Amino acid sequence: MTAGARVAAPVAKPVVPVILLAVAAAGLWASSRMTWVTVQSADGLTEPRTDNLDGGTWFGALTPLALVLVAAIAAVFAVKGVLRQLLGVVVAVVAAVAAVPGFALTIGAGRTAERAGTLAELPGRATVTGAEAHVFPAVLSVLAAACALAAGVLLTKRAETTAQLSGKYDNPVFRRADASAQVNKSDGAAPLSDRVLWDALDAGTDPTDTADTPDDDDRPGRREP
Numbered sequence: 001m002t003a004g005a006r007v008a009a010p011v012a013k014p015v016v017p018v019i020l021l022a023v024a025a026a027g028l029w030a031s032s033r034m035t036w037v038t039v040q041s042a043d044g045l046t047e048p049r050t051d052n053l054d055g056g057t058w059f060g061a062l063t064p065l066a067l068v069l070v071a072a073i074a075a076v077f078a079v080k081g082v083l084r085q086l087l088g089v090v091v092a093v094v095a096a097v098a099a100v101p102g103f104a105l106t107i108g109a110g111r112t113a114e115r116a117g118t119l120a121e122l123p124g125r126a127t128v129t130g131a132e133a134h135v136f137p138a139v140l141s142v143l144a145a146a147c148a149l150a151a152g153v154l155l156t157k158r159a160e161t162t163a164q165l166s167g168k169y170d171n172p173v174f175r176r177a178d179a180s181a182q183v184n185k186s187d188g189a190a191p192l193s194d195r196v197l198w199d200a201l202d203a204g205t206d207p208t209d210t211a212d213t214p215d216d217d218d219r220p221g222r223r224e225p
Contacts (some may be wrong), residue, residue: 036055101138
């Protein structure tokens, strides 16, 4: 295997992170359209009122975060190396933010009834008589955020691996040592690239001196008995 082939090997399409980002964006968007909380209220003058609050109303950033993940899919193919690693960090942060409201609603944290009354824009004389949290849409948002987090982690690790491998073979010291080893192991049957030959020369190895070591009987100066 030549040095050029080894350099090209780490380059791969980030298929898995892209799929995870697509699933995460679709999950957040679907969750934002579902009813998260149903709130009942009464003001003592009119009929009791029922309001359904969807995910986009309960957490206004849910849909924009889904759009950010869609944009991240395009960015994955547009950047590489350290920039892709930074993109992975941004995606992980977005995932963490997107998971908080759904997780809080699932475990019953926060003042659900009071918040529901505020978001329903009830009149001042109305009081909230009940608030029902719908768990499935909240759990869906958490699962979507988990997919986005996994995508961010994979993008970060992929960038680190690619940077380490490309850095190794871009380093002249490693490249020359690798070329020298290839020349020493070559038996002349497999052709070596010009780059390998030049790197071997730079390392002090003569590519033309690749013949097998002669046997003792063929060494110059040995006399016949």
